[in-house]
Amino acid sequence: MTAVAQSPSIQLEGGTFKVTGWKATAPPTKGWSSVFTIYAGSGDVPALLGKYSVENNTLVFRPQFPIAAGVKYRAVFQPPGGTAVTKAFDGPPRETNPIARVVNVYPTADVLPSNQLRLYVYFSAPMSRGEAARHMHILDENGKALEGTEAVLLRGEELWDPAFQRLTMTFDPGRIKRELTSNRMIGPPIAEGKRYTLVIDREWPDARGVPMIDGYRKPYRGGPALRTPPDPKQWHVTAPKSGSSVPLVVEFPVSMNYPLLQRMIRVSGPEGTVAGTIDVQRQETQWRFTPKSAWKAGNYKLIVDTGLEDLAGNHIGQPFDVDTFERVTEKITTATVSVPFIIQ
Secondary structure, three states: OOEEEEEEEEEEEOOEEEEEEEEEOOOOOOOHHHOEEEEEOOOOOOOOOEEEEEEOOEEEEEEOOOOOOOOEEEEEEOOOOOOOEEEEEEOOOOOOOOOOOEEEEEOOOOEEEOOOOEEEEEEOOOEOOOOHHHHEEEEOOOOOEOOOHHHHEOOOOOEEOOOOOEEEEEEOHHHOOOOOHHHHHOOOOOOOOOEEEEEEOOOOEEOOOOEOOOOEEEEEEEEOOOOOOOOHHHOEEEOOOOOOOOOEEEEOOOOEOHHHHOOOEEEEEOOEEOOEEEEEEOOOOEEEEEEOOOOOOEEEEEEEEOOOEEOOOOEOOEOHHHOOOOOOOOOOOOOEEEEEEEEO
16 A cells, blocks of 8 residues: 555545545555444444545545434544544434324224224324334223223234335234134223224324324224125216216225225226226225226226225125134235226
8 A cells, every 4th residue: 555644634524434634545455444444322333334435535435324313423544654543423413303293094984893903094204113002092081091002903013104104003803803812801992882092192203213293183982893894786886977087986885994995996998997096085985086088988897806805804705703813914915806887
């Protein structure tokens, strides 16, 4: 290695560490990490991983992971035959501006079946994981937190969408299926006729570690259990007129699973699958489909995935009670049924 010694110093610019005032044209035998290392935090910690380069005669280190807010860093430069230079840096300040809030919770109905299976919480911004058990509570009609809420909503069973803005929480299936011990000994998670409130704390941190703008409360009442599987033959389909772009409207006898309604029903027409947008209304009892282009006269049909569920997890052709007991996630099935209709 050839180098020209001057008065070296260490700089942190845009998440990149640099040694200035010292020029090198070739790396030392043991690599640049033998002369320039960066540590995060205090104590005996390993050096950060990253990539070294020489740019315009300046030694540069780019960490493998971005510089974290609120973390202290220590950079050490030990030039061969020279005196070590150490400098401390603070990571960027923690963001404190709250941007996240609960946009909605599904089901939106005020009355939920006593064998309700899932809750879906939609946030306005990406959220931190592993916080649901601490920041989601179910209160009874007296405003008292239910004992063992973690046994009602399964602890650790957080299921997030890729953007971390939709959380799926599952009620304990053992308390829903009538033949299981938990159901017989404790009863369903929601008692018919009783009132509850779902509370989500404002302190739930988003992905940046900043609490939400405000908390969220959703009151609801327990209703009768749903044990009958959804039957597309009981759906009411209102077909629009040809030449219009009026939405096709499908009405269900009971509320359905909101996220599954977004992807488990499609429209097929004389020319194949019809492109359009989906809107779910009236407490998830109405599905509306607006075509991208005006409707053409002809024979059409709804193509319905048999995995489509009601609020209790009953899917087309099979009640949840007799389904196999397994880890409850959102199943993706391939079997379908069709519902014909005519546009004139």
